[in-house]
Amino acid sequence: MSLKGKKIAVGLTGGIACYKVPYLVRALRKAEAEVVVIMTEAATKFITPLTLETVSDNPVAIEMFPDGEYVSTRHIDLAESPDLHVIAPATANLLGKVANGICDDLLTTVICAAAGPVMIAPAMNVHMWANPITQANFERLKELGYLFVDPGEGEMACDDYGVGRMAEPDVIFDAITAFFSRKPKKKVLTGKRFLVTAGATHEPIDPVRFITNRSSGRMGYALAEAAVALGAETTLISGPVSLKPPPGVKLIAVESTAEMARAVKREFKTSDCLIMAAAPADYAPVSRAGQKIKKSSDALKLDLSPTVDILREVGKLKRDDQRVIGFALETENGLANARRKLKEKNLDMIVLNSPGEQTGFDHDTNAVTVLMPGKRPVYIALATKKVISGKLLDYVARLL
Numbered sequence: 558m559s560l561k562g563k564k565i566a567v568g569l570t571g572g573i574a575c576y577k578v579p580y581l582v583r584a585l586r587k588a589e590a591e592v593v594v595i596m597t598e599a600a601t602k603f604i605t606p607l608t609l610e611t612v613s614d615n616p617v618a619i620e621m622f623p624d625g626e627y628v629s630t631r632h633i634d635l636a637e638s639p640d641l642h643v644i645a646p647a648t649a650n651l652l653g654k655v656a657n658g659i660c661d662d663l664l665t666t667v668i669c670a671a672a673g674p675v676m677i678a679p680a681m682n683v684h685m686w687a688n689p690i691t692q693a694n695f696e697r698l699k700e701l702g703y704l705f706v707d708p709g710e711g712e713m714a715c716d717d718y719g720v721g722r723m724a725e726p727d728v729i730f731d732a733i734t735a736f737f738s739r740k741p742k743k744k745v746l747t748g749k750r751f752l753v754t755a756g757a758t759h760e761p762i763d764p765v766r767f768i769t770n771r772s773s774g775r776m777g778y779a780l781a782e783a784a785v786a787l788g789a790e791t792t793l794i795s796g797p798v799s800l801k802p803p804p805g806v807k808l809i810a811v812e813s814t815a816e817m818a819r820a821v822k823r824e825f826k827t828s829d830c831l832i833m834a835a836a837p838a839d840y841a842p843v844s845r846a847g848q849k850i851k852k853s854s855d856a857l858k859l860d861l862s863p864t865v866d867i868l869r870e871v872g873k874l875k876r877d878d879q880r881v882i883g884f885a886l887e888t889e890n891g892l893a894n895a896r897r898k899l900k901e902k903n904l905d906m907i908v909l910n911s912p913g914e915q916t917g918f919d920h921d922t923n924a925v926t927v928l929m930p931g932k933r934p935v936y937i938a939l940a941t942k943k944v945i946s947g948k949l950l951d952y953v954a955r956l957l
């Protein structure tokens with residue numbers, strides 16, 4: 558996509574991920590955007606302004622009060638003239654400052670005065686990201702309408718492993734192009750009732766232990782948010798997850814697969830479409846111990862029985878005016894298994910995803926293949942679950 562005529566301010570703060578930003582700036586320049594770079598003092602310790610000046614083809618702004626330069630109200634110009642501000646990498650410090658209106662350097666002052674949208678790609682150590690203060694700042698900024706390219710999971714420069722790594726430059730670039738190509742969404746699902754399921758379920762072994770899986774619920778929550786954005790009256794049936802329900806969604810919280818099945822069957826009667834993005838446990842202990850099972854040196858044998866297959870049950874109940882969308886997470890023979898499920902469970906669409914470094918369970922990004930009866934599979938390349946949800950909902954809307 559061409560970004561000709563767009564002016565993008567890229568702000569860098571003091572994190573090791575600064576070394577990736579020239580790739581982003583180059584991609585933006587190749588797409589014909591004008592790029593102005595603003596760096597914090599800390600960012601200049603990680604990468605030289607000369608590098609950014611060269612790739613952006615513009616002077617780099619760093620100091621609020623540079624000696625001997627005519628600056629006047631440069632911070633206001635830098636705030637008002639760009640079509641989009643992108644902060645990548647954004648430190649924990651930057652999130653804290655922006656969330657609290659602190660303007661103690663050029664970048665934070667520009668962001669405070671920014672007339673247009675601000676997109677933030679946080680990058681930090683796993684513990685800094687998990688810190689409740691950082692999370693509160695992140696949530697506050699999201700509520701205030703700041704756009705985020707969420708950090709990914711992986712190995713960190715400090716040898717820790719976890720969430721906090723800056724999204725790759727191509728993912729940030731895609732988020733920028735998606736931002737500029739967005740059209741005001743028509744509320745094409747107005748009057749439709751959507752039922753979305755999300756997350757894993759818990760199958761208790763005893764009062765303190767349970768069987769579950771790695772599903773975080775992010776895909777289902779993103780789909781529910783996308784359905785609301787298109788005007789659908791949306792009910793979200795969610796297993797235990799640590800996500801906030803999107804605004805405008807009716808949440809039904811469940812714990813076990815049996816509970817989820819009961820809620821789905823009840824709500825499905827009055828729904829136009831079910832999107833089954835949850836990953837209910839396939840097996841549950843035959844019986845639940847009344848007291849905590851004591852540890853002993855003997856092997857512990859658990860008898861498991863299959864849980865109810867919610868999609869199969871719903872597929873049988875489906876009326877002609879209803880649509881059912883399933884998800885398949887496969888580690889082998891993905892297409893063949895997904896095709897079989899599509900047919901056997903009487904689905905209108907199945908979304909195939911595979912567990913990977915940036916796809917499947919517990920990631921903010923995904924890459925999926927959409928299968929519909931009688932149609933060629935459609936691949937949706939790696940993108941945030943939010944972007945993927947928007948694309949999936951376009952297909953679902955056409956089915957309705």
Ligand SMILES: Cc1cc2nc3c(=O)[nH]c(=O)nc-3n(C[C@H](O)[C@H](O)[C@H](O)COP(=O)(O)O)c2cc1C
Pocket residue numbers: 569570571572573574597598599600647648649650651680681682685
């Ligand atoms: C080697 C090194 C790497 C760092 N990486 C990060 C990082 O990835 N994220 C972060 O929030 N802070 C990181 N810091 C700490 C920040 O640089 C520090 O909090 C600084 O005050 C941030 O300033 P700024 O937000 O104005 O750029 C790092 C520090 C060092 C010495």
